[in-house]
Amino acid sequence: xTTCGLGICNKTVDNCQNGQLVNCDPMAGAxxxxxxxxxxxxxxxxxxxxxxSKAVFVDVNSGSDGGQGSKNSPYKTLSKAIxxxxxxxxxxxxxxxxxxxxxxxxxxxxxIYGGYNKADGWSRGPANTVQLTGATTxxxxxxxxxxxxxxxxxxxxxxxASLSGSSYGxxxxxADKLVVSNCxxxxx
Numbered sequence: 077x078t079t080c081g082l083g084i085c086n087k088t089v090d091n092c093q094n095g096q097l098v099n100c101d102p103m104a105g106a107x108x109x110x111x112x113x114x115x116x117x118x119x120x121x122x123x124x125x126x127x128x129s130k131a132v133f134v135d136v137n138s139g140s141d142g143g144q145g146s147k148n149s150p151y152k153t154l155s156k157a158i159x160x161x162x163x164x165x166x167x168x169x170x171x172x173x174x175x176x177x178x179x180x181x182x183x184x185x186x187x188i189y190g191g192y193n194k195a196d197g198w199s200r201g202p203a204n205t206v207q208l209t210g211a212t213t214x215x216x217x218x219x220x221x222x223x224x225x226x227x228x229x230x231x232x233x234x235x236x237a238s239l240s241g242s243s244y245g246x247x248x249x250x251a252d253k254l255v256v257s258n259c260x261x262x263x264x
Contacts, residue, residue: 081105083118112168112189112227114258116200125200126170126189132161135194136174147198154180154188154208161186170198171229177210182217182224182254190228191258205230212236212264213244220251228258235264 079088080100084107089100103121110120110127122128124147132145139152151157154176157169162183169186172194182188190206193199207230208214214233215226231245245261248254 081121082123083121085121112170112200124170124198126168130166131168131170132157132166133170133198135172136176137172138194150194153178158183158186171206172198173204173206175207175209179211179213180208180215182215182220182226184220185222185224187225188227188229189225207232210234212241213247215245216247217251217254218249220254223253223255225255225257226259231259231261233263
């Protein structure tokens with residue numbers, strides 16, 4: 077027998093069936109698209125929960141903003157990943173665990189999915205926490221008219237030291253198509 081395939085395509089087949097040689101097809105059963113999901117399923121059989129061909133990768137621990145935003149050469153910051161994804165037509169930003177410092181502005185149609193672990197082959201699970209912090213306003217979303225997801229991140233805005241100053245975890249304006257899921261949001 078031979079074992080092949082990743083994700084839902086992982087299987088073991090007998091090399092000989094009814095006297096005929098059988099090859100193991102590593103893509104048999106693959107779905108055409110794969111959005112990151114709560115079951116962490118790799119449904120397009122590319123080795124990750126999500127679609128690597130439509131994704132920009134981010135890892136605060138080993139990434140570099142001079143990198144390519146790929147699995148092997150991720151960016152370090154979310155701002156760089158958002159800029160690159162928006163410019164290149166990619167719609168998924170896959171974020172490895174860690175603390176990301178600084179404010180970000182979401183782009184229309186570019187989703188951010190946390191819960192990944194680069195050190196474990198970009199596996200995804202609830203123990204891989206992504207925290208966004210470091211400003212009095214962390215996430216800004218304006219004119220989000222295409223489906224845009226913010227998933228599996230912990231957002232913690234600093235207190236504003238200014239007299240009567242505000243603190244926002246999420247600052248939204250005309251963001252009807254933004255979906256916030258599996259997130260914790262707190263403001264100072």
